[in-house]
Amino acid sequence: RKEVEQDPGPFNVPEGATVAFNCTYSNSASQSFFWYRQDCRKEPKLLMSVYSSGNEDGRFTAQLNRASQYISLLIRDSKLSDSATYLCVVNTNAGKSTFGDGTTLTVKP
Amino acid sequence: DAGVIQSPRHEVTEMGQEVTLRCKPISGHNSLFWYRQTMMRGLELLIYFNNNVPIDDSGMPEDRFSAKMPNASFSTLKIQPSEPRDSAVYFCASSSRNHQPQHFGDGTRLSIL
Numbered sequence: 001r002k003e004v005e006q007d008p009g010p011f012n013v014p015e016g017a018t019v020a021f022n023c024t025y026s027n028s029a030s031q032s033f034f035w036y037r038q039d040c041r042k043e044p045k046l047l048m049s050v051y052s053s054g055n056e057d058g059r060f061t062a063q064l065n066r067a068s069q070y071i072s073l074l075i076r077d078s079k080l081s082d083s084a085t086y087l088c089v090v091n092t093n094a095g096k097s098t099f100g101d102g103t104t105l106t107v108k109p
Numbered sequence: 110d111a112g113v114i115q116s117p118r119h120e121v122t123e124m125g126q127e128v129t130l131r132c133k134p135i136s137g138h139n140s141l142f143w144y145r146q147t148m149m150r151g152l153e154l155l156i157y158f159n160n161n162v163p164i165d166d167s168g169m170p171e172d173r174f175s176a177k178m179p180n181a182s183f184s185t186l187k188i189q190p191s192e193p194r195d196s197a198v199y200f201c202a203s204s205s206r207n208h209q210p211q212h213f214g215d216g217t218r219l220s221i222l
Contacts (some may be wrong), residue, residue: 094202096157096164102151
């Protein structure tokens with residue numbers, strides 16, 4: 001079993017749709033959590049951190065459920081520019097980061 | 110502010126040659142990470158350093174790969190001898206503390222012929 005598992009995707013949605021990505025992690029000692037975005041042939045870029053109480057940044061909402069070892073990302077009112085691969089990242093206390101394989105999102109006109 | 114700087118951006122070389130990839134982390138960051146990304150295997154952590162000390166190199170594929178961090182502002186990843194299966198995008202990333210997010214460089218696109 002992989003340490004970090006994501007929805008396999010791909011997700012193909014129309015503009016304006018709401019889409020949710022899920023991520024589970026196996027290491028209960030994990031301390032910090034992030035969502036990254038990666039565009040084709042580019043480096044991963046931090047989208048947002050994920051806090052225990054849940055957090056929102058504009059159209060993006062991230063949630064963490066420590067009991068279920070589950071992280072989610074919700075994108076509302078999808079834009080064409082949201083098309084990318086979204087990576088779930090989990091950090092252990094030792095500072096090691098484990099990336100999920102990513103979920104590909106395509107937003108269509 | 111300058112981000113993580115990697116060089117070269119692209120490298121094409123013949124198998125058997127030595128390849129050296131370079132990385133300058135963000136000033137003040139004390140953790141540095143080397144990753145490799147391919148379509149088949151996704152993003153793989155090769156090695157990471159805290160305060161210039163290698164902490165976990167379990168992701169280094171084999172003895173042909175080596176990484177050093179002689180000071181807080183510079184790291185290298187070497188492949189000697191290189192093989193076609195080493196072709197990939199190699200990313201360097203840095204972070205300020207254990208629980209802080211990593212910031213990635215633009216990557217080095219390596220092709221071994």
